[in-house]
Amino acid sequence: MSVTELSPLNSNLDLYPSRKGQPAKIIPRQDPCVYSDDAVRPPISREDIQFYQQNGFLIIKNVFPPEEITDFKNELNHLCSLSTRTADNRFILEKDQQDVRSIFEVHILSKRFEELSEDPRLIELARYLLNDDIYIHQSRVNYKPGFNGNGFNWHSDFETWHTEDGMPRMRALSMSIPLTENTSTNGPLMFVPRSHHHYLSCTEQTPAHHYIDSLKEQQIGIPNPANISGLVSQYGMVQALSQPGSLILFDSNTLHGSNSNISPHPRSNVFFVYNALSNKVVAPFDEAPPRPEFLAARRSIRPIP
Amino acid sequence: MSVTELSPLNSNLDLYPSRKGQPAKIIPRQDPCVYSDDAVRPPISREDIQFYQQNGFLIIKNVFPPEEITDFKNELNHLCSLSTRTADNRFILEKDQQDVRSIFEVHILSKRFEELSEDPRLIELARYLLNDDIYIHQSRVNYKPGFNGNGFNWHSDFETWHTEDGMPRMRALSMSIPLTENTSTNGPLMFVPRSHHHYLSCTEQTPAHHYIDSLKEQQIGIPNPANISGLVSQYGMVQALSQPGSLILFDSNTLHGSNSNISPHPRSNVFFVYNALSNKVVAPFDEAPPRPEFLAARRSIRPIP
Numbered sequence: 001m002s003v004t005e006l007s008p009l010n011s012n013l014d015l016y017p018s019r020k021g022q023p024a025k026i027i028p029r030q031d032p033c034v035y036s037d038d039a040v041r042p043p044i045s046r047e048d049i050q051f052y053q054q055n056g057f058l059i060i061k062n063v064f065p066p067e068e069i070t071d072f073k074n075e076l077n078h079l080c081s082l083s084t085r086t087a088d089n090r091f092i093l094e095k096d097q098q099d100v101r102s103i104f105e106v107h108i109l110s111k112r113f114e115e116l117s118e119d120p121r122l123i124e125l126a127r128y129l130l131n132d133d134i135y136i137h138q139s140r141v142n143y144k145p146g147f148n149g150n151g152f153n154w155h156s157d158f159e160t161w162h163t164e165d166g167m168p169r170m171r172a173l174s175m176s177i178p179l180t181e182n183t184s185t186n187g188p189l190m191f192v193p194r195s196h197h198h199y200l201s202c203t204e205q206t207p208a209h210h211y212i213d214s215l216k217e218q219q220i221g222i223p224n225p226a227n228i229s230g231l232v233s234q235y236g237m238v239q240a241l242s243q244p245g246s247l248i249l250f251d252s253n254t255l256h257g258s259n260s261n262i263s264p265h266p267r268s269n270v271f272f273v274y275n276a277l278s279n280k281v282v283a284p285f286d287e288a289p290p291r292p293e294f295l296a297a298r299r300s301i302r303p304i305p
Numbered sequence: 306m307s308v309t310e311l312s313p314l315n316s317n318l319d320l321y322p323s324r325k326g327q328p329a330k331i332i333p334r335q336d337p338c339v340y341s342d343d344a345v346r347p348p349i350s351r352e353d354i355q356f357y358q359q360n361g362f363l364i365i366k367n368v369f370p371p372e373e374i375t376d377f378k379n380e381l382n383h384l385c386s387l388s389t390r391t392a393d394n395r396f397i398l399e400k401d402q403q404d405v406r407s408i409f410e411v412h413i414l415s416k417r418f419e420e421l422s423e424d425p426r427l428i429e430l431a432r433y434l435l436n437d438d439i440y441i442h443q444s445r446v447n448y449k450p451g452f453n454g455n456g457f458n459w460h461s462d463f464e465t466w467h468t469e470d471g472m473p474r475m476r477a478l479s480m481s482i483p484l485t486e487n488t489s490t491n492g493p494l495m496f497v498p499r500s501h502h503h504y505l506s507c508t509e510q511t512p513a514h515h516y517i518d519s520l521k522e523q524q525i526g527i528p529n530p531a532n533i534s535g536l537v538s539q540y541g542m543v544q545a546l547s548q549p550g551s552l553i554l555f556d557s558n559t560l561h562g563s564n565s566n567i568s569p570h571p572r573s574n575v576f577f578v579y580n581a582l583s584n585k586v587v588a589p590f591d592e593a594p595p596r597p598e599f600l601a602a603r604r605s606i607r608p609i610p
């Protein structure tokens with residue numbers, strides 16, 4: 001594993017151009033996936049670290065016991081029942097419906113989720129992988145209700161975070177904790193293994209206020225079908241089937257998405273996005289006004305103690 | 306197995322009321338699932354017949370060899386490329402898209418699919434199960450394209466065929482042949498085993514010209530979530546994972562649906578709905594004008610020779 005230190009002087013350099021009206025390209029990743037040196041002892045097995053580095057994702061079982069998951073689910077139900085939710089932009093509803101699709105900034109909305117976001121079981125691993133002080137770039141619950149849960153189109157988070165938020169480099173990751181079982185029938189996360197080694201640039205420019213539509217259904221910042229097909233035919237697809245209390249870890253540039261959920265069972269996962277402090281956002285690379293703070297921490301960046 | 310002969314005099318009796326503005330109910334099935342007597346030798350194993358009778362579906366592998374499937378896929382591609390398709394109501398496009406969702410009356414549009422609909426491997430089994438002369442009530446391909454294939458909400462076909470088409474009794478079945486692999490990632494059919502023993506009536510009345518919207522996304526004639534949840538918690542859900550050339554058989558009243566398909570791989574299946582000649586449609590039980598002939602044979606009923 002090589003260690004790259006980002007020069008702050010270069011943080012405005014666009015190594016991953018996208019949405020500039022240019023034909024879609026596949027750009028090789030310019031950054032490490034695991035930033036700590038081999039000499040440092042990881043908080044999980046070296047085999048797991050190697051798997052993550054090679055594949056861009058990892059599922060660790062039984063990280064949180066059932067009583068903690070019950071606690072988180074109660075907290076989620078509490079958030080969903082808040083009377084303030086209809087006037088709160090952080091609550092995203094499903095298209096044409098009243099069902100909750102996502103809730104953003106859960107670590108600010110909820111003391112319990114704030115504690116979870118700083119839980120040593122998460123942050124020690126995030127610090128190891130990013131080898132830096134870390135902060136929360138974004139947090140959310142994707143609720144994906146039963147019967148009417150819509151899917152998420154294929155995308156790399158980094159493509160959006162770089163283009164719309166100004167995240168300079170691939171030095172961020174997501175940690176997702178299933179609060180309900182993630183089965184093959186309720187729209188589990190699907191990853192394209194090894195896709196994180198390839199940056200798929202997109203063609204179409206970001207429309208004004210794009211995020212409002214994109215949170216219901218992302219259409220811009222979706223790689224072209226031929227490039228997705230190419231990666232899938234080379235590497236396949238993996239469903240992140242998992243029990244509540246597992247930890248699903250994925251790199252900022254891993255291609256992922258999910259199908260809809262007509263099953264009666266919600267597929268509700270909480271997500272924390274950790275970014276390296278040295279990689280904090282600059283001006284968006286699409287030169288549009290930045291997205292709101294609840295989607296991308298900018299003014300309120302606070303390193304996790 | 307008991308054999309029930311329908312009295313033609315009773316064919317206007319509504320044994321399965323639905324969409325009358327009444328609260329949703331669960332009505333026990335009034336009809337057999339397998340109409341032939343035990344004494345008659347079935348064209349498939351007795352174990353398979355028993356499985357079908359108990360569960361309301363059956364998957365039989367390797368019914369059609371690869372060269373026949375290639376032939377059917379070529380025929381499907383030919384249909385999709387027809388210049389007349391944009392002006393033909395039988396071609397249903399995905400919501401907000403140009404991708405083909407379904408093509409109806411494929412046995413009339415295509416000589417090759419007509420031959421398939423009369424193939425002894427299908428009709429001998431259909432005749433055995435329905436114990437009558439048979440005809441095609443409906444045929445279609447559900448194309449479900451890659452990347453943008455929308456799902457199908459939970460429903461019983463019979464609820465629609467009875468209410469909107471006037472099919473008197475449960476004496477019909479669907480035979481579906483996968484032309485592409487049906488995997489857990491491309492929105493396979495999902496069945497609720499044993500659900501065909503229960504008729505889930507619906508509340509909301511059929512709006513005028515409902516079928517036009519319902520072919521893109523069915524909203525009316527969807528059982529209420531509590532009743533679906535009840536059956537799923539009792540019986541579970543099964544994905545019809547299958548290879549091209551398999552035969553997926555399901556009863557007219559089996560609760561089924563499917564999630565969307567963001568994978569790059571289309572999930573394209575051809576469907577033939579066989580109905581017993583003694584069970585041909587009468588006036589729709591919702592008292593609305595009948596749906597077009599391409600959705601439900603009425604004037605053009607022709608027993609399969």
